[in-house]
Amino acid sequence: xxxxxxxxxxxxxxxxxxxxxxxxxxxxxxxxxxxxxxxxxxxxxxxxxxxxxxxxxxxxxxxxxxxxxxxxxxxxxxxxxxxxxxxxxxxxxxxxxxxxxxxxxxxxxxxxxxxxxxxxxxxxxxxxxxxxxxxxxxxxxxxxxxxxxxxxxxxxxxxxxxxxxxxxxxxxxxxxxxxxxxxxxxxxxxxxxxxxxxxxxxxxxxxxxxxxxxxxxxxxxxxxxxxxxxxxxxxxxxxxxxxxxxxxxxxxxxxxxx
Amino acid sequence: xxxxxxxxxxxxxxxxxxxxxxxxxxxxxxxxxxxxxxxxxxxxxxxxxxxxxxxxxxxxxxxxxxxxxxxxxxxxxxxxxxxxxxxxxxxxxxxxxxxxxxxxxxxxxxxxxxxxxxxxxxxxxxxxxxxxxxxxxxxxxxxxxxxxxxxxxxxxxxxxxxxxxxxxxxxxxxxxxxxxxxxxxxxxxxxxxxxxxxxxxxxxxxxxxxxxxxxxxxxxxxxxxxxxxxxxxxxxxxxxxxxxxxxxxxxxxxxxxxxxxxxxxxxxxxxxxxxxxxxxxxxxxxxxxxxxxxxxxxxxxxxx
Numbered sequence: 248x249x250x251x252x253x254x255x256x257x258x259x260x261x262x263x264x265x266x267x268x269x270x271x272x273x274x275x276x277x278x279x280x281x282x283x284x285x286x287x288x289x290x291x292x293x294x295x296x297x298x299x300x301x302x303x304x305x306x307x308x309x310x311x312x313x314x315x316x317x318x319x320x321x322x323x324x325x326x327x328x329x330x331x332x333x334x335x336x337x338x339x340x341x342x343x344x345x346x347x348x349x350x351x352x353x354x355x356x357x358x359x360x361x362x363x364x365x366x367x368x369x370x371x372x373x374x375x376x377x378x379x380x381x382x383x384x385x386x387x388x389x390x391x392x393x394x395x396x397x398x399x400x401x402x403x404x405x406x407x408x409x410x411x412x413x414x415x416x417x418x419x420x421x422x423x424x425x426x427x428x429x430x431x432x433x434x435x436x437x438x439x440x441x442x443x444x445x446x447x448x449x450x451x452x453x454x455x456x457x458x459x460x461x462x463x464x465x466x467x468x469x470x471x472x473x474x475x476x477x478x479x480x481x482x483x484x485x486x487x488x489x490x491x492x493x494x495x496x497x498x499x500x501x502x503x504x505x
Numbered sequence: 506x507x508x509x510x511x512x513x514x515x516x517x518x519x520x521x522x523x524x525x526x527x528x529x530x531x532x533x534x535x536x537x538x539x540x541x542x543x544x545x546x547x548x549x550x551x552x553x554x555x556x557x558x559x560x561x562x563x564x565x566x567x568x569x570x571x572x573x574x575x576x577x578x579x580x581x582x583x584x585x586x587x588x589x590x591x592x593x594x595x596x597x598x599x600x601x602x603x604x605x606x607x608x609x610x611x612x613x614x615x616x617x618x619x620x621x622x623x624x625x626x627x628x629x630x631x632x633x634x635x636x637x638x639x640x641x642x643x644x645x646x647x648x649x650x651x652x653x654x655x656x657x658x659x660x661x662x663x664x665x666x667x668x669x670x671x672x673x674x675x676x677x678x679x680x681x682x683x684x685x686x687x688x689x690x691x692x693x694x695x696x697x698x699x700x701x702x703x704x705x706x707x708x709x710x711x712x713x714x715x716x717x718x719x720x721x722x723x724x725x726x727x728x729x730x731x732x733x734x735x736x737x738x739x740x741x742x743x744x745x746x747x748x749x750x751x752x753x754x755x756x757x758x759x760x761x762x763x764x765x766x767x768x769x770x771x772x773x774x775x776x777x778x779x780x781x782x783x784x785x786x787x788x789x790x791x792x793x794x795x796x797x798x799x800x801x802x803x804x805x806x807x808x809x
Contacts, residue, residue: 290748292509293516329806331613339795341617342804400803407801434509434516465511472511476743484739487747488732491568491754498758499572 276304277457279445284459286432287466294434297321297461299358299443300427310423316359316366316448317418318377319428321461323354324439330397346397349385353437355411358428360418368451375446375453379406379413409433438464512746513557519752521551526565526756533569533757534764535771536780539699539727541566542627543783544753545619546791555616557746559697560738564750566699567731569757570724577721584672584718588725590679591704594686595730601687602694603737609695613806617795619696624792626692630702631784638778645774658711673714673722681712686726693734699727702784 279301286295299319305311328351331342359366363378372381379402386394405411410433418428426445440462447455465473476483508519525547533540541562548558577583609615664678685707689700704723708714714722739745768776 288509290509291507293507329613331804331806333799333802333804335798339617339621340797340799342613345613345806397803401805404801404803404805434507435514437514469509469511472747476512476739476745476747480740480743481736483743483747484736484745487564487739487745487750488567488735490747491564491735491750492571492728492732494751494754494758495568495571496575498568498761499575502572502762503576 275306275447275455277445277447277455278302278304279443279457279459281443281459281461284461286461286463288438288464288469289467290469292434292469294436295432297430297432297443298427299430299445300425301445301457302425303423303447303455305424312423314360314420315423315426316361317420317426318357318359318363318366318375318446318448319418319426319430320375320377320444320446321354321356321430321441322352322376322444323437323441323463325350325352326437327351330401332397332400344389344393344397346389346394347387348401349387351384351401352382353410353439354432354441355379355382355405356414356430357412358414358417358430360416360420360426362415363413366451367446367448367453371448371451371453375444375456377446379411408435410436432463436463508748508752510553510557510746510748512561512744513553513749515552517551517553517749522749522752523756525551526753527760527763528756529753530569530757530760531764531767532760532780532783534761534766535768536764536776538705538780539566539570539701540757541693541698541700542623542696542702543787545697546623546787548749553749554744555619556610556742556744557749559619559695560735560742560744561746561749561753562697563693563731563734563738564745564747565753565757566697567728567735568750568754569761570699570727570731574721574724574728577724580721581672582718582721583725584670584714584722585725586668587670587673587675587682587714587718588722590682591686591689591722591726592729594683594688595690595693595726596733597683598687598690598692599694599730599733599737602691603741605691606695607741610806616804620791620795622692622696624788624795626703627784627788628792630706631781631788633706634777634781635785638774638781642774642778658713661711670714672718673712675712675714677712685711686730689726690730690734693730694737699731701727 282298303315327347327349329345329347331345333340334343357378367377372378376382384398389397402411409431418426420426440460442458442460444456444458446453506518506520507516509516529540529543532543544562544565545558548562549555609618661677661681664680667676667678669676689704692698692700701723704726705719708719708723735745
């Protein structure tokens with residue numbers, strides 16, 4: 248409901264803007280908001296759904312007749328990873344070749360208003376990283392053929408886990424002004440500061456963009472446990488042992504009494 | 506029913522985890538083994554990252570073994586001197602194991618190694634147990650009395666600095682149990698097992714310990730070495746998930762009680778045969794997993 252209310256506010260804001268004639272030819276602007284600026288991972292966390300929405304503010308309120316081209320990208324912090332491929336060695340599947348990617352986003356979801364190939368040209372797609380084919384993963388090892396193969400492998404793997412996704416043509420548009428898209432965040436999502444980026448695209452080129460941050464972090468008990476494990480490893484380990492011993496001892500007592 | 510695990514960083518159905526702990530607890534209550542060799546692979550099948558599965562399983566084993574160890578202690582079934590030597594060995598092994606663990610992680614071969622070692626160990630131990638129980642079953646069927654295998658191992662007898670272990674009724678070099686402890690400690694760190702399934706047969710067949718102190722001493726060693734392993738993993742890799750270990754423990758405690766009751770209705774021979782079959786089945790399942798084309802050819806290794 249919170250999302251819907253904000254959506255209405257955005258609508259009102261645009262209507263107001265439309266009513267006032269602009270003095271000069273202002274560029275097209277994007278107004279955007281998200282349903283949640285912060286996602287707390289608590290013990291009941293099963294993933295979340297982000298609603299990214301907003302409005303396109305046209306100069307002098309001249310709303311064009313054709314459907315605007317839009318892309319919404321939600322991405323998580325990039326991190327270096329090593330991707331390994333299994334091969335059969337002496338009848339057993341073991342990891343053999345590997346390629347290192349310096350900037351693989353822990354989460355990446357893109358929703359567009361049209362198929363990516365027809366929406367945006369290759370140059371703009373590469374600059375803004377619109378679409379899984381255009382992610383700048385910065386591979387630092389391996390030759391060309393190997394990198395291409397491993398990149399495909401990584402994309403397939405992350406698509407299956409829901410960490411990377413592409414939803415072509417899944418942006419909802421109202422009167423060519425209001426837009427909205429739903430982005431699913433799976434439970435195995437990495438924590439960190441994310442960004443939601445909205446691109447307005449005309450004739451294959453990005454003509455306006457807006458970005459807004461989203462914080463995904465563990466909260467409450469989950470956060471407490473995680474921080475304790477990271478920063479006080481020794482104490483955490485001793486407490487874990489203590490709890491395990493206590494539980495085992497209590498169980499033994501209960502059993503002896505019965 | 507879902508619960509987010511703070512260290513494993515994913516949400517699980519907590520009933521499944523408690524059930525899994527219960528199943529393993531049932532088997533461990535029934536057969537008198539720790540069950541870590543089942544917990545770790547099952548957690549990995551369920552999707553828990555292997556490093557977290559191994560570390561948290563060690564924590565669970567500490568809790569699962571302590572009441573048994575205390576019970577044996579009260580009955581005088583723990584050889585403290587032998588246990589002390591085994592623990593010393595276990596700590597050395599755990600330290601070595603964590604170096605090997607990190608090295609394998611860097612090579613990206615930790616998963617394959619865990620699986621391979623499981624297949625080899627469980628295959629060997631399970632195979633031997635199976636052969637032994639089938640033989641004994643046949644012999645009992647013929648009416649002959651089961652013969653005890655009380656091996657006098659010439660290599661172990663040749664080791665220096667012999668000392669007396671009164672409770673175990675042994676006069677052997679402490680080097681043998683020290684080495685045994687080290688091997689088991691290494692397995693605890695790398696594979697998340699208590700190692701009872703190796704300790705117990707090795708204490709009986711290799712060291713020749715008297716049966717009344719074998720299980721108690723083995724549990725005694727397991728409590729200390731798995732506790733040390735938990736601390737080691739917490740400090741080095743932050744992979745101990747308290748919530749996961751707690752869920753396993755709840756299931757394990759309940760399951761163990763049912764297991765103990767079930768065991769009282771079955772003959773020990775059949776129990777051993779059953780355990781052997783389960784061990785072999787796990788080994789075969791893991792071996793098939795290694796040989797079949799994996800569902801995912803690629804795997805991601807985080808920043809390291």
